[in-house]
Amino acid sequence: MLFEGLELVSALATLAACLVSVTLLLAVSQQLWQLRWAATRDKSCKLPIPKGSMGFPLIGETGHWLLQVFSKIFSHEALQSYLPKIRLVIQDTLRAWSSHPEAINVYQETQKLTFRMAIRVLLGFSIPEEDLGHLFEVYQQFVENVFSLPVDLPFSGYRRGIQARQILQKGLEKAIREKLQCTQGKDYSDALDILIESSKEHGKEMTMQELKDGTLELIFAAYATTASASTSLIMQLLKHPAVLEKLREELRAQGILHSGGCPCEGTLRLDTLSRLHYLDCVIKEVMRLFTPISGGYRTVLQTFELDGFQIPKGWSVMYSIRDTHDTAPVFKDVNVFDPDRFGQARSEDKDGRFHYLPFGGGVRTCLGKHLAKLFLKVLAVELASTSRFELATRTFPRITLVPVLHPVDGLSVKFFGLDSNQNKILPETEAMLSATV
Numbered sequence: 078m079l080f081e082g083l084e085l086v087s088a089l090a091t092l093a094a095c096l097v098s099v100t101l102l103l104a105v106s107q108q109l110w111q112l113r114w115a116a117t118r119d120k121s122c123k124l125p126i127p128k129g130s131m132g133f134p135l136i137g138e139t140g141h142w143l144l145q146v147f148s149k150i151f152s153h154e155a156l157q158s159y160l161p162k163i164r165l166v167i168q169d170t171l172r173a174w175s176s177h178p179e180a181i182n183v184y185q186e187t188q189k190l191t192f193r194m195a196i197r198v199l200l201g202f203s204i205p206e207e208d209l210g211h212l213f214e215v216y217q218q219f220v221e222n223v224f225s226l227p228v229d230l231p232f233s234g235y236r237r238g239i240q241a242r243q244i245l246q247k248g249l250e251k252a253i254r255e256k257l258q259c260t261q262g263k264d265y266s267d268a269l270d271i272l273i274e275s276s277k278e279h280g281k282e283m284t285m286q287e288l289k290d291g292t293l294e295l296i297f298a299a300y301a302t303t304a305s306a307s308t309s310l311i312m313q314l315l316k317h318p319a320v321l322e323k324l325r326e327e328l329r330a331q332g333i334l335h336s337g338g339c340p341c342e343g344t345l346r347l348d349t350l351s352r353l354h355y356l357d358c359v360i361k362e363v364m365r366l367f368t369p370i371s372g373g374y375r376t377v378l379q380t381f382e383l384d385g386f387q388i389p390k391g392w393s394v395m396y397s398i399r400d401t402h403d404t405a406p407v408f409k410d411v412n413v414f415d416p417d418r419f420g421q422a423r424s425e426d427k428d429g430r431f432h433y434l435p436f437g438g439g440v441r442t443c444l445g446k447h448l449a450k451l452f453l454k455v456l457a458v459e460l461a462s463t464s465r466f467e468l469a470t471r472t473f474p475r476i477t478l479v480p481v482l483h484p485v486d487g488l489s490v491k492f493f494g495l496d497s498n499q500n501k502i503l504p505e506t507e508a509m510l511s512a513t514v
């Protein structure tokens with residue numbers, strides 16, 4: 078009896094300890110998230126963090142006008158106009174990877190690729206390649222220190238983060254000013270053009286500080302998440318050659334890849350991509366099993382009840398995307414990489430609104446999700462049609478989840494081109510990009 082009593086006390090103590098640690102963990106992570114804004118935002122910036130959210134302040138501006146702007150930035154027409162540019166950046170990158178004599182670090186390289194895509198395509202900056210490389214290094218320093226304690230001491234992470242932000246903002250200001258002066262020779266409107274134009278239309282012309290903060294946040298939202306998903310995509314195609322082959326079959330059937338293996342000439346359009354159903358399943362499955370972001374935070378605006386538990390107003394709550402995907406009853410064999418689960422015959426994601434949410438859910442769902450999916454699809458099409466790639470290590474690396482999901486050593490892969498041109502970097506690519514962007 079005494080023994081049972083002791084067991085109960087010990088179980089209760091463990092439960093209490095767990096609850097305390099979870100609460101502490103939540104409190105600390107919430108604080109860190111809030112500190113992020115201390116480190117990333119300039120004090121002169123007046124854009125408020127939206128009520129109940131710890132999300133991206135830019136989008137939370139009152140009056141919903143910014144939401145309308147974002148719906149334009151990621152509209153079907155806008156995506157169609159970004160598509161050839163995204164493809165060019167990806168093709169150029171794959172050529173560079175294939176020409177590299179050694180294996181490349183895929184996670185590092187996809188970070189450069191998404192940064193390049195954000196700067197060149199989304200923001201339309203024509204920064205010379207060398208300056209872009211420097212900006213990328215500074216950006217990495219900024220991201221590494223985003224979650225640092227706000228102690229402004231020499232050599233502290235916080236100081237390094239602030240310094241990186243200042244350099245970045247200088248670079249961005251220069252690029253924005255150049256862009257505002259030179260609008261000729263462009264064949265499409267990028268996200269920054271749309272932001273500037275629409276803010277004028279809504280009578281809210283944005284200050285230079287707001288523009289710099291806005292662009293920095295757009296890059297922040299796009300960069301690590303898309304690099305994480307791109308790396309996971311490459312890793313899964315390496316792990317599952319049958320999936321890659323099935324993808325190639327689909328590309329052949331749709332006339333994107335010749336039966337001999339080389340890619341067909343011609344432009345890739347959004348409607349062509351939307352006919353590639355298996356491709357869609359592959360991307361969905363990568364995002365289910367390897368969701369880049371673990372979850373999101375919210376501040377409770379109104380007391381509510383969930384499964385018999387009362388959640389009081391003012392509390393911070395976190396919703397877990399990863400746990401949702403792991404426990405959702407709609408997915409069979411949750412740990413198996415199986416793109417066909419999203420195929421027409423099974424459609425495992427069709428039941429329930431909140432079982433599958435790699436891009437979050439509700440009113441603060443990811444605004445760049447269509448762009449992210451488009452980028453991943455083009456990357457998969459180009460990989461399947463123009464590249465051969467092999468794992469350069471004996472085993473696949475371990476995965477870590479922080480700050481976004483990625484392989485511990487970055488994933489070492491050797492790329493080879495499929496045709497004779499593949500190993501050459503074409504000088505005209507750069508010229509084409511700067512002429513159009």
Ligand code: HEM
Pocket residue numbers: 131132133136137199295298299300302303306368369370372373374435436437438440441442443444445446448449
């Ligand atoms: C695979 C890539 C991506 C993933 C997995 C992803 C995921 C997410 C998630 C889960 C959220 C919601 C966070 C929350 O609930 O608080 C979010 C928000 C957001 N994402 Fe993405 N994202 C990706 C790419 C992008 C891209 C490319 C852009 C834009 C260029 C973007 C822009 C945003 C913005 C602006 C928000 C804030 C929405 C708001 O607060 O209302 N994302 N993203």
